[in-house]
Amino acid sequence: MTKWSPNGYPLTIAIPTLPHIYLMLSLFSLAHTAPHRTELRTTSSRASSSEDTSFDSDEAFQFVKGQMEKYGYLTDQKEFKDALKVFQEVLEVEQTGVVDEATMEAASKPRCTQKDIANTPKRSRRFTLSKRSKWGEDRFTGPSTITLKWYISEYTNDIDRMETRRVVKKAFELWSSQSYIKHEKKxxxxxVEAASKEDSDINILWAEGSHGDEYPFDGANGKIEGNKKENVLAHTFFPGYAFPLNGDIHFDDAETWEVDVDEVGGAGNRKRFFPYVLAHEIGHALGLDHSQKSDALMHPYYKNVPIHEIQLDVDDKCGVIWNYGGSSNFCLYVWLMSQIIEAHNSSAQNSPAVGSITSSRNGKKLLKNAKIPKCSITNSSLRTNTEKKLTFGLQLSESDAKHYTDIVCNFLAGLHVWRAGSAHNPNESLEKEYKGVVQEMSGFGGRSSISVRRLIRHAEHEKQESRKGPLDPEYFDDDFFEQFFMNYT
Incomplete structure (x- = not known):
């Protein structure tokens, strides 16, 4: 059952899912760590009912509506249908705007109870970055190396202790071995395993009910709170939470935990697959939040996938790179692909040509039938959305906002040209239609925009020195996109 803080926030800090600049936003808001605000995220799942498997439309509507309100999709009852379509997109079901059996089933899957969208004008994110936290410079043991110590202070009796430690090591190795992107900042x-709880950065434990923090567990199947439909499985404190809980991962020991994937799943099976949940929680302990990419480990809905089969998505990797390595042009373009191109095609979510863009390197073929938005003067909707997304989170000056939008539109223009190949019609080129969108953003500022400003300044220097850069429409040519799609998976 979801707990709420006195100021109306859920036990977890909500990270938005607004498209545009998420990448930037999430990263920058990291500078605004707010320990006084709850930075805990919880994990829940809805119980499978072995008593009644029939579809009750009224019950389904109330459940899905409750989920949408809980995770930030629905703030105004008048927008229910549109909000439901967004929720269905995340659930990866047909976006009908109607609560059907497929939506109910998908919404009932195990997931984190952290909000996916924040009810605040300061939206931030695309990548899996916490709005508030990352580990400080004192954890850096080299120019680009961060070292964190983990320790298991309390074990569960469901899993052998040696096996538990083995799984924990494997989960950490997953992050350390796969967070690298070729040609990007490493x-x-x-x-490393700490000698004691006191010496650790990330303390892992199992406990039941009240266990020493502000967030008691609700028992197996939510029986303590009396909610049989969903219950809290675990919670993780972000790095910016108050010491000594920051970074810690707690699991509800009233649940039954399992490490054998063949022993979980199926109707009435209440066993929880520890390895995947742990790997996901480690991402939160690193300061990452949820991703809307279904292939990402940080997607809010859990999967029963063994650790040795998990592949970090480029979205997960960009979260780490941007959080601890700084701004990245490549990750900016990853964000554009996932949040602009795919979001623009949300109505065609079930189309193979669109739905598989994020999981294949054959970008040109997959983009063949995809709709690529244009920043043309006549495309007022894209211009309006761009303004909103910039205004609600990027915190740039008017000039910087204009340059950033120029980069966005140059990328989209180049994508049009690259996809068309020899059949490209110059008259349809974006760079001939778009002259830049001026944003009224004088009221914003702060450290959040530093990383984006660096990208913009670098692009400006390249332009001044007559070198190709993202402010030059010709920068996004065939060579650029061939290289980009080699790494975009």
């Missing part, structure tokens, strides 16, 4: 994640 951030080395080094995890």
């Amino acid at each position: 951030v080395a994640l080094n995890f």
Whole structure:
């Protein structure tokens, strides 16, 4: 059952899912760590009912509506249908705007109870970055190496202790071995087992009910709170939470935990697959939040996938790189692909040509039938959305906002040209239609925009020196996109 803080926030800090600049936003708001605000995220799942498997439309509507309100999709009852379509997109079901059996089933899958969208004008994110936290410079043991110590202070009796430690090591190794992207800044994640709880950065434990923090567990199947439909499985404190809980991962020992994937799943099976949940929680302990990419480990809905089969998505990797390595042009373009192109095609979510863009390197073929938005003067909706997304989170000056939008539109223009190949019609080129969108953003500022400003300044220097850069429409040519899609998966 979801707990709420006195100021109306859920036990977890909500990270938005607004498209545009998420990448930037999430990263920058990291500078605004707010320990006084709850930075805990919880994990829940809805119980499978072995008593009645029939579909009750009224019950389904109330449940899905409750989920949408809980996770930030629904703030105004008048927008229910549109909000439901967004929720259905995340659930990866047909976006009908109607609560059907497929929506109910998908919404009932195990997931984190942290909000996916914040009810605040300061939206921030695309990548899996916590709005508030990352580990400080004192954890850096080299120019680009961060070392964190972990320790298991309390074990569960469901899993052998040696097996538990083995799984924990494997989960940390997953992050340390896969967070690298070729040609991008390398951030080395080094995890070592501490000698004691006091010596650790990330303390892992199992407990029941009240266990020493502000957030007692609700028991197996939510029986303590009396909610049989969903219950809290675990919670993780972000790095910016008050010491000594920051970074810690707690699991509800009233649940039954399992490490054998063949022993979980199925109707009435209440066993929880520890390895995947742990790997996901480690991402939160690193300061990452949820991703809307279904292939990402930080997607809010859990999967029963063994650790040795988990592949970090480029979204997960960009979260680490941007959080600890700084701004990245490549990750900016990853964000554009996932949040602009795919969001623009949300109505065609079930189309193979669109739905598989994030999981294949054959970008040109997959983009063949995809709609690529244009920043043309006549495309007022995209211009309006761009303004909102910039205004609600990026915190740039009017001039910087204009340059950033120019980069966005140059990328989209180049994507049009690259996809069309020899059949490209110059008259349809974006760079001939778009002259820049001026944003009224004088009221914003702060350290959040530093990383984006660096990207913009670098692009400006390249332009001044007559070198190709993202402010030059010709920068996004065939060579650029061939290289980009080699790394975009």
